[in-house]
Amino acid sequence: MNAHLMLRPMTLDDLDPVADLDARAFGASGWSRRYFAGELTDSPISIFYVLVGAERELLGYFGTWHVVDQLHLCTFAVDPERQGEGLGALLLNCVLRLAQRLDCQVVQLEVRESNHVARSLYRSRGFIDEAIRRNLYSNPREDGVLMGVLTPQQVDHSSWTRAADIWPGGLKLRWDDRGGTLDEQWPVG
Numbered sequence: 001m002n003a004h005l006m007l008r009p010m011t012l013d014d015l016d017p018v019a020d021l022d023a024r025a026f027g028a029s030g031w032s033r034r035y036f037a038g039e040l041t042d043s044p045i046s047i048f049y050v051l052v053g054a055e056r057e058l059l060g061y062f063g064t065w066h067v068v069d070q071l072h073l074c075t076f077a078v079d080p081e082r083q084g085e086g087l088g089a090l091l092l093n094c095v096l097r098l099a100q101r102l103d104c105q106v107v108q109l110e111v112r113e114s115n116h117v118a119r120s121l122y123r124s125r126g127f128i129d130e131a132i133r134r135n136l137y138s139n140p141r142e143d144g145v146l147m148g149v150l151t152p153q154q155v156d157h158s159s160w161t162r163a164a165d166i167w168p169g170g171l172k173l174r175w176d177d178r179g180g181t182l183d184e185q186w187p188v189g
């Protein structure tokens, strides 16, 4: 069987690897395991997904807050040992697809001003700088850039070609959230 990626909802069983990945990706400014647990159990607006590989290993994740017609990307990371393979672009496409499914008009996020990799990734998907949030971050203290994009009608899958050699089976998406349940496959076909 061709190796494939899977996107599925984050569960409490994922929290150890998620907290470990988060600490390696964000260092001292990351979220604690307990904070993630609170998002999964005590926050009706939170929708969190994980990206796993052929051995069910955690490759990345994202977390969103869904408020009326806005989706806010509140956390997002790829395993540092797997960065640069196109997985971040793929996960961001999943965020945009989630926004479509939830009928959100806009997707917003905040990013450290010095995080040029993430900012260039967001720009490549149409996000623009909307505001500066002074001293938003600590460890170390830094301004945040609020970025936003209108939810696209079509998600651009051109980045998939970078991952196609490693994941010939494509990406299976198992959506299960306040937008309902749905199984999808990328690329379609």
Ligand SMILES: CC(C)(COP(=O)(O)OP(=O)(O)OC[C@H]1O[C@@H](n2cnc3c(N)ncnc32)[C@H](O)[C@@H]1OP(=O)(O)O)[C@@H](O)C(=O)NCCC(=O)NCCS
Binding pocket: 025, 026, 076, 077, 078, 079, 082, 083, 084, 085, 086, 087, 088, 089, 090, 109, 110, 111, 112, 115, 116, 117, 118, 120, 121, 124, 159
């Ligand atoms: C931001 C992040 C999710 C990107 O994930 P990734 O899997 O490395 O990204 P991709 O391989 O899909 O690359 C996407 C784009 O990022 C940029 N990029 C990736 N690695 C880069 C690098 N080392 N230097 C410069 N730009 C880079 C490129 O613009 C690339 O686009 P391209 O396809 O035109 O080359 C990842 O770097 C990460 O987890 N960082 C730590 C946590 C973080 O900062 N999260 C975002 C918080 S707002």
